Amino acid sequence: MARISMRVDGMKVTDDVEPRTLLVQYLREGLGKTGTVIGCDTSNCGACTVHLDGDSVKSCNVLAVQADGCEVTTIEGLADTVEGDLHPVQEAFRECHGLQCGFCTPGMIMQSVDLLKRNPQPSEDEIREGIEGNLCRCTGYHNIVRAVQYASGHLATAASPRGATEEVDAL
Amino acid sequence: MTAVEARPEQTNEIGRDRRRKEDARLITGRTRWTDNINLPGMLHLAMVRSPFAHARITGIDTSAAEESEGVVTVLAAKDFDETLGVCINAWPITPDQKTPAHPPIASDRVAFAGEIVAVVAARSAAAARDAAEMVEVDYEELPAVVSLEEAVKDEVLAHPDLGTNKSALWVFDSAQAGTGGSVDEAISAARTDGIVLERTYRQQRLIPAFMEPRSVVCDPTGEQITVWSATQIPHILRFAFAATTGVPESKIRVIAPDVGGGFGGKLQQTPEEMIVFALARRLGKPVKYTETRSESLLSAHHGRDQIQKLTLSATKDGQVTGLKVELDANLGAYVAIVGGGVPVLGAFMFNAIYKFPAYQFNCQTVFTNTTWTDAYRGAGRPEATYAIERLMDELAAEVGVDPLAIREKNWIKHEEFPFTTIAGLTYDSGNYEAATAKAKELFGYDELRREQAERRANNDPVQLGIGISTFTEMCGLAPSRVLGSLDYGAGGWEHAQVRLTPTGKVEVITGASAHGQGHETAFSQIVADRLGVPFEDVEVLHGDTQIAAKGYDTYGSRSLVVGGEALVRAADKVLEKAKPIAAHLLEASVDDLEFTGGRWTVRGTDQGMSIGELSTAVFAAHNLPDGVEANLDSEATFDPENFNFPHGTHLCAMEVDTETGQVKMRKYVCCDDIGNIINPLIVAGQVHGGLVQGIAQALWEDAVYDEAGTLVAGSFVDYLLPTAADTISFEIDHTTSPATTNTLGTKGVGEAGTIASTPAVVNAVVDALRPLGVHDVTMPCTPERVWRAINEGSAGGETTGAAAAHFDQSTGMSGNVDRTEGDVQ
Numbered sequence: 001m002a003r004i005s006m007r008v009d010g011m012k013v014t015d016d017v018e019p020r021t022l023l024v025q026y027l028r029e030g031l032g033k034t035g036t037v038i039g040c041d042t043s044n045c046g047a048c049t050v051h052l053d054g055d056s057v058k059s060c061n062v063l064a065v066q067a068d069g070c071e072v073t074t075i076e077g078l079a080d081t082v083e084g085d086l087h088p089v090q091e092a093f094r095e096c097h098g099l100q101c102g103f104c105t106p107g108m109i110m111q112s113v114d115l116l117k118r119n120p121q122p123s124e125d126e127i128r129e130g131i132e133g134n135l136c137r138c139t140g141y142h143n144i145v146r147a148v149q150y151a152s153g154h155l156a157t158a159a160s161p162r163g164a165t166e167e168v169d170a171l
Numbered sequence: 172m173t174a175v176e177a178r179p180e181q182t183n184e185i186g187r188d189r190r191r192k193e194d195a196r197l198i199t200g201r202t203r204w205t206d207n208i209n210l211p212g213m214l215h216l217a218m219v220r221s222p223f224a225h226a227r228i229t230g231i232d233t234s235a236a237e238e239s240e241g242v243v244t245v246l247a248a249k250d251f252d253e254t255l256g257v258c259i260n261a262w263p264i265t266p267d268q269k270t271p272a273h274p275p276i277a278s279d280r281v282a283f284a285g286e287i288v289a290v291v292a293a294r295s296a297a298a299a300r301d302a303a304e305m306v307e308v309d310y311e312e313l314p315a316v317v318s319l320e321e322a323v324k325d326e327v328l329a330h331p332d333l334g335t336n337k338s339a340l341w342v343f344d345s346a347q348a349g350t351g352g353s354v355d356e357a358i359s360a361a362r363t364d365g366i367v368l369e370r371t372y373r374q375q376r377l378i379p380a381f382m383e384p385r386s387v388v389c390d391p392t393g394e395q396i397t398v399w400s401a402t403q404i405p406h407i408l409r410f411a412f413a414a415t416t417g418v419p420e421s422k423i424r425v426i427a428p429d430v431g432g433g434f435g436g437k438l439q440q441t442p443e444e445m446i447v448f449a450l451a452r453r454l455g456k457p458v459k460y461t462e463t464r465s466e467s468l469l470s471a472h473h474g475r476d477q478i479q480k481l482t483l484s485a486t487k488d489g490q491v492t493g494l495k496v497e498l499d500a501n502l503g504a505y506v507a508i509v510g511g512g513v514p515v516l517g518a519f520m521f522n523a524i525y526k527f528p529a530y531q532f533n534c535q536t537v538f539t540n541t542t543w544t545d546a547y548r549g550a551g552r553p554e555a556t557y558a559i560e561r562l563m564d565e566l567a568a569e570v571g572v573d574p575l576a577i578r579e580k581n582w583i584k585h586e587e588f589p590f591t592t593i594a595g596l597t598y599d600s601g602n603y604e605a606a607t608a609k610a611k612e613l614f615g616y617d618e619l620r621r622e623q624a625e626r627r628a629n630n631d632p633v634q635l636g637i638g639i640s641t642f643t644e645m646c647g648l649a650p651s652r653v654l655g656s657l658d659y660g661a662g663g664w665e666h667a668q669v670r671l672t673p674t675g676k677v678e679v680i681t682g683a684s685a686h687g688q689g690h691e692t693a694f695s696q697i698v699a700d701r702l703g704v705p706f707e708d709v710e711v712l713h714g715d716t717q718i719a720a721k722g723y724d725t726y727g728s729r730s731l732v733v734g735g736e737a738l739v740r741a742a743d744k745v746l747e748k749a750k751p752i753a754a755h756l757l758e759a760s761v762d763d764l765e766f767t768g769g770r771w772t773v774r775g776t777d778q779g780m781s782i783g784e785l786s787t788a789v790f791a792a793h794n795l796p797d798g799v800e801a802n803l804d805s806e807a808t809f810d811p812e813n814f815n816f817p818h819g820t821h822l823c824a825m826e827v828d829t830e831t832g833q834v835k836m837r838k839y840v841c842c843d844d845i846g847n848i849i850n851p852l853i854v855a856g857q858v859h860g861g862l863v864q865g866i867a868q869a870l871w872e873d874a875v876y877d878e879a880g881t882l883v884a885g886s887f888v889d890y891l892l893p894t895a896a897d898t899i900s901f902e903i904d905h906t907t908s909p910a911t912t913n914t915l916g917t918k919g920v921g922e923a924g925t926i927a928s929t930p931a932v933v934n935a936v937v938d939a940l941r942p943l944g945v946h947d948v949t950m951p952c953t954p955e956r957v958w959r960a961i962n963e964g965s966a967g968g969e970t971t972g973a974a975a976a977h978f979d980q981s982t983g984m985s986g987n988v989d990r991t992e993g994d995v996q
Contacts, residue, residue, distance in 0.1 A: 018297075025297075034207035035200015037431075039382050040464035044887035047382060075200035090198040094190055097852045100860060101687030102197030103382040103431030109198065124900065132896040135887070137382050137432050138687050140863030140924075141895040143856055 004068040008033065009077025017064045023057075024048040026064035027074060035076040035106050039135070046134030049107035050074045056114035058107075058133070075106035078113065089113050089151045098147030100138035108134045112148045121152055184696035184706050185915070188852035191692045192711075196429075203428040205386035205401045210457040213388075214243055216450060217299035218443070218460070219289035219306045220470065221281035224315035224540040224880020225329070228279055228308060231289055236305040241298035243454065245306060247289045248278035255449045256415035258440055258505065261407075261660040262512035264536070268339035271330045271538075273505040275442035275449075281310075282329060282504035283540050284880055285469035290446050292454060296461065315540040315880040319478050319501045322537045329504060329538035338502055338536040339511055343518050343594065345530040351593045352529040354484075357493030361484035365492065368483045368565050374554045375950050376476035376501070376874040378468055378884075379547045380892055381686075383431020385471060386461040387444050389451035395424045395717070396452065400444055403433040404724040405684055407508075407661070409716050411440040412448055427714040430686035434864065435546030437686065438726045439472055440508050468885050473874055474547020476501035477514060479558045489570040489577045493529035496521050496558070500536045503543035511536035512659065513544070516551030516645075519594040523559045524603055524643045524818060525581040530593040540880045546726060548864055548925040552644045560640045560930035561937075561947075568941060574639050574934070575607065575616075582641065589911075596645060598816045600908040601844060603641060610820040610842035613902055619824055619838075627942055632830050635837070636939025638823040640931035646919035647815030648727030664810035665729065666721035667737035669698065669745050671803045673790035675783025677702060677709045679738060682722015683730035684714045688921065689853040690730055696849055697735055697915065701742040702782055703769020721808070728815070728919025731849065736913040737809035744805035749785050752803075755796040756780060756788060815910055817918040819843030821927040825935035829943065832958030834870065834936055840902045841927065846910040846918035854920050858903050861924020867893045868925075869932035871951050891951075 001016040008031055015030055027033040027050070036059060039047030043061040050059045051073040079087040089112050092098065099105040108131065115122060115130035122130060127148045128141070136144060196202055233245035258273040277286050289306050293299035316327040322336040329336055345351030361367045388399040396418065402408055405425040413420040430437065443460055451458040462471070480497040500514040511534070518532040549556075563581070567574035583590045585602040592598065611617075616637070623635040648654075649663035668680040679698050683690055695709035712718050723729075746766060753771040754761040763774045772779035785803070788794070792801035824837040839862065848854050871891040875884045884890040909916025929950070936952050937945060940961060947966040948956055956967025 028207075029295075033200075034204070035202060037202075037204060037383070038206075039384065040887045042464065042886045042888050045382065045464070075198075079199075086198070093198050094194040097191065097856050099194060099197055100689070100856055101382065101430065101432040102193070102202065103204070105197050106200050128895040128898075132894045135382065135892050135894065137380055137434070137864075137892065138860045139856060140859035140861075140901070141893075141898050142859040142900055145895065145900065 002065050004065055006067050006070050006072055008072045009074055019063070019065055021064040022060050023062040023064050023067050024059035027059060027072070033074050033076055036074045037103060037106060039103065044135065045104070046111060047104050047107040049110040049134065051110060051114065056111050075110060078109070087113065089116065092147040092151035096143050096147040096150050098139065098144045104134060104136045108136060108144060112151065115148065116152055122148065124149070184699040185849050187696065187850065189692055189696060189706065189850055191689050191853070192695065193689060193691050204383055204431060205388055205399045205428055206461040208388045208399055208459070210388070210390055213457040213459055214292045214294065214454060215296040215299045216447060216458060216460040217291045217296070217303040218287045218466070219291070219303050219308065220466070221277070221284055221286045221288055221310070223281060223310050223312050224284045224317065225313040226281050226310035227313060228277065228281065228288060229311050230309035232307040233289065235307070236291060236302040239298065239302035239305055241294035242302045243292045243294070245289060245291050245302065248274065248276040251276065251449060254416050256412065256445045258442060258445065259411055259415060259508060260506040260510050261508050262510060263658055264341045264511040264515050265339040268506070268511065269333050269335070270338070270506045271333060275445040283542055284882065285542060286504070287442055287446070290450065292450055292458065317539055317541060317876050317878060317880045319476070319499050319537055319539065322501070322539045323499055323535070329540045336538045338506060338538060341511070341515050341518070341534045343532040345593050348595060350595050351527070354493040354495045354529040354531040357529040358482055358484045358495060361492055365487055366485045366566065366569050368562060368569065370481045370562060370565065370947070372479045372481065372558055372561060373949055374475040374477040374479065374557065375868070376544070377474045377547055377868055377872050378874050378890055379434045379436025379471070379474060380468070380890065381432035381434055381436050384462045384464055384467045385437065385441065385443065386459070387447045388457065388459045389447045390457040391451040391455060392457065395422055396448070397424045397426065398444070398448060399426045399428055401430050401437060402427050403430070403437040403684060403686055403726055405714055405716055406682060406722045406724050408440055408444065416448065424715070424717045427684050427686070433686045434548040435474060435550055435726060436471055438509065438546045465886050468890055469882055470542060472507050472543050472545040473503065474544060475554060475868070476544050477554050479554065481558055481562060483562050483566065485566055489566055489572065489580055491525060491527050491566070491581050494521060494527055496532045498532070498534045500534055501539055501541065501544055502536050503539060503541045505543045507543045507545035509545050509550070513546055513551045514554070515657065517555035519596050519645055520552045520555035521559050522593050523556060524583055524641055526583055527593045541876055542882065548861065549922045550727065552922065553865065553926045553929055556640070556642045556644070556926050557930045560642065561934060564639065564934045564937065565946065568946070578639070578641050597813060598643070599813060599911040601643065601816060601818050602906060602908045603818060603820070605906045606818065606842045606844050607641060607820040609904055609906055610822050610840055613842065613904055614822040614838065614840040616822065632828060634827050634829055634939040636825045636827060636935040636937065638825065638931040638933065638935025638938055640821040640927045640934065642821065642927040643816055643818035644923060644926050645814040645816060646728035646922060647732035647811055648729045649814060650812060651810050661723070662810065663723060663733065664808050665723055665734040665737045666806065666808045667734060667741045668804065668806040669738070669741040671745065671782070671786040673787055675708070675786045677704055679709060679711045680719045681711065681713045681734050681738060682719050682724065683734035684722065684724045685730070686725065688725065688730060688857070689850070693731065693849045693853055694735065694738060697738055698742055701739060702745065703767070704782060728921040731917050732815045732910065732913055732919050733809060733811050735915060735917060736811070737807050739914045740807035740809055741805045744807060745803050748803050748805060749782065751796055752789060752799060753780055753785055756785070756794065811912060813912045815912065815918050817843060817845045817920060817923050819923060819927055821931040823931040823935045825932065825939060827936055827939040827957060829940070829961055832954035832956070832961065834952060834954070834957060836866070836899050839899065842904045842906060843920070843923055844906045844908050845920045845923065846907060847916040848905065849915070849917065855903060857920045858924045859901055861922060862901055862928045863893055863898055865925040865928030866898070866932050868929045869950055869952060871897070873951050
């Protein structure tokens with residue numbers, strides 16, 4: 001067993017874990033952070049994406065011991081949901097119908113937050129490239145792309161249901 | 172009075188792009204996926220699966236696994252009795268269908284790679300998986316039959332005891348059925364004076380690949396055994412448990428909590444569910460099993476996998492005179508719950524939107540040593556639509572006219588509805604002309620045709636192709652009488668309840684079981700309008716057999732058109748029950764009451780009462796008319812009289828690099844007629860997602876097996892689910908011909924995009940290459956196949972080798988499976 005300490009969604013935690021434990025397993029089984037989910041076993045789907053010291057990582061691709069001493073943010077810590085607040089990207093996914101079953105959504109939102117941090121005004125192509133590591137089977141990505149555009153201020157109106165993206169010069 | 176007043180502004184909820192009620196939890200991670208459920212004392216399972224497609228089990232040694240830390244028990248088939256139950260086939264398509272027994276755990280022989288041979292129960296999932304690797308199974312490998320082409324020869328048998336690989340032959344013939352003429356006469360007439368097109372199309376095998384891996388939890392510690400499962404069909408699953416294990420239904424509660432997608436892939440009674448149920452009962456402890464993604468791809472049912480031999484006859488000017496379909500459909504190793512019923516659903520759709528005078532459909536279902544197949548989004552209808560829409564393009568090329576013109580020549584005109592087709596269905600409404608005109612305009616059809624002509628004239632290395640798909644489908648499964656006539660083992664009605672709480676809120680209970688569709692939002696809109704209550708005051712409950720006791724669950728684009736109608740009828744019954752009470756309380760005659768905006772008013776007075784106030788009054792029951800019960804709650808069961816027929820025109824522009832074979836989607840436009848729309852935002856989402864699944868069949872996805880029966884597309888590295896970078900934004904629009912068979916005039920939309928888009932894409936690829944002599948490209952249209960089609964004049968052929976690159980012996984790789992000779996762990 002290996003002793004690890006980290007801060008997860010603001011909470012300081014210390015635990016003994018098997019060295020082979022993946023960060024996502026520790027989050028789900030050790031800490032009950034079940035908002036973060038597991039969608040594959042080859043690090044392709046991105047459903048488990050969290051922020052490690054502020055950068056997005058696939059938490060199935062990180063050992064829990066590698067996160068020792070780090071700050072981890074999951075979908076549950078992205079905004080103060082106890083107060084009912086939403087992060088602008090969470091709000092954008094709701095507004096633009098960027099989710100259906102919602103299973104990929106935590107990872108997709110965490111990746112989109114990271115993308116917008118690096119590139120606050122991404123083009124459609126940059127958004128598509130930026131979330132390429134996160135799979136969604138429901139939405140066809142159309143409204144996820146719109147949600148990221150909306151969050152970036154690139155979309156004047158939220159979701160007009162029909163039609164391609166209507167970009168405006170918002171900024 | 173604490174009752175909530177009727178909403179002040181009378182704007183219709185139906186038609187509004189309401190944001191979803193479901194989303195607040197899903198975007199914040201406050202979710203209840205089955206795998207999130209942890210109960211005190213819970214044990215975890217891991218499955219031991221066969222690496223061989225076909226083998227005799229000669230020995231199982233569990234001793235090392237049993238000694239592994241944290242292991243409670245390791246069990247093989249011999250350790251269970253009949254209370255384990257069996258996996259059922261609900262639709263024997265013919266009386267003489269061959270249906271091998273399908274026990275959840277194989278006992279002496281495995282029939283596909285991935286079949287379960289033993290199960291480990293342990294304190295943690297990790298301990299269970301560790302121990303599963305220590306179970307030593309001795310196999311004696313048997314010859315495996317993998318491809319449909321080989322299977323129909325009956326040389327190598329998937330199940331030697333059956334003596335054949337052929338399960339059932341299902342035939343529809345228009346001359347026999349009295350719906351039309353003889354197809355053989357039509358074809359022979361066309362051979363002398365007309366056009367006969369003979370084509371063979373392959374519907375490759377696909378994997379539904381819902382994002383949430385399947386998971387099941389069973390808690391046997393209460394009086395009712397409670398099962399949580401990532402399923403589309405909690406009601407059908409409960410029935411299957413009861414019917415095959417001997418436990419009465421009253422002792423079983425099945426809950427589908429948050430379910431992460433299904434697309435037909437969770438329309439199954441799985442071996443894993445049966446094993447979890449049995450282990451929990453046996454051990455007296457809560458038990459959980461969650462599959463890995465690789466297990467999911469390997470053993471959850473697959474879809475499609477058909478070879479379609481098609482003969483279409485027409486007059487020289489392109490009037491179709493007959494269509495003959497000879498279909499081989501791969502069942503995999505077992506007949507799944509719907510099984511051979513999937514291709515049979517396609518039988519009614521090969522004639523699509525057209526008026527054909529003669530039609531014959533022959534479907535042979537066939538066993539192979541591969542994963543079982545069943546419903547995947549569209550289920551039979553995408554395959555049929557692909558075949559006919561590809562053929563209509565071929566016919567247009569033969570006649571030398573625009574592919575839209577050949578369709579218009581043959582389609583049902585809008586003034587001809589209702590129209591009874593050659594397959595015997597009556598289409599209630601539609602307007603193919605209007606949808607096509609709108610799609611053409613949105614697409615810029617004429618302009619793109621001009622650009623195509625320029626590129627052809629200039630010998631541009633990147634050619635432009637335009638693909639068309641004018642689809643229709645039958646959905647809203649299904650009229651129970653029709654299902655009975657087709658020998659399906661169940662009905663197709665749906666059930667709903669509407670309950671009023673003392674404070675005037677509304678609880679809606681539906682037998683449909685959503686897994687991403689947005690029922691909570693759309694159904695709230697329907698009930699809000701019907702009862703005149705605020706959208707926010709409606710709560711939709713579903714997916715728990717103890718709450719929604721009756722239901723047939725969600726698949727086949729049925730929830731709105733069948734379940735929504737049940738909801739409307741239940742709500743109307745509430746109003747019927749409320750009316751005499753309102754009259755009594757308002758001291759007026761029933762005849763003088765009007766109900767608008769959620770209020771009863773007495774005509775000619777300012778007296779009135781909201782449904783919320785009435786609900787509170789009924790709760791108190793202080794002053795009810797004599798003989799009236801203190802209850803406004805109502806329920807309704809709706810059995811549709813007919814299927815439901817959405818249609819639409821899809822147009823796709825593809826750029827094809829003739830030097831490399833690379834294809835690129837330039838533009839995709841669709842105009843769907845799905846009748847009246849409850850929530851345009853949700854509809855758009857269904858269309859977008861459906862389109863990408865259909866496009867993925869055309870371009871990327873392929874569940875490839877090697878010759879030994881190993882699934883070489885058994886992970887997300889190899890099975891090419893599209894990413895955001897592979898796809899484009901779509902332009903979608905609608906025309907509206909309300910359905911005449913439900914009150915709301917709605918049509919199903921869950922499967923439309925998937926059904927329509929596949930042929931649109933392939934037609935576009937072929938259209939780009941037609942001047943080069945190409946008339947087909949096998950799906951998926953990989954760059955390799957497209958290049959070969961251009962350079963070798965074939966349809967692209969097999970690319971199994973390319974798919975299996977890292978299984979190549981020369982590289983020393985053998986994937987996840989040890990294929991060395993002799994005994995295998």
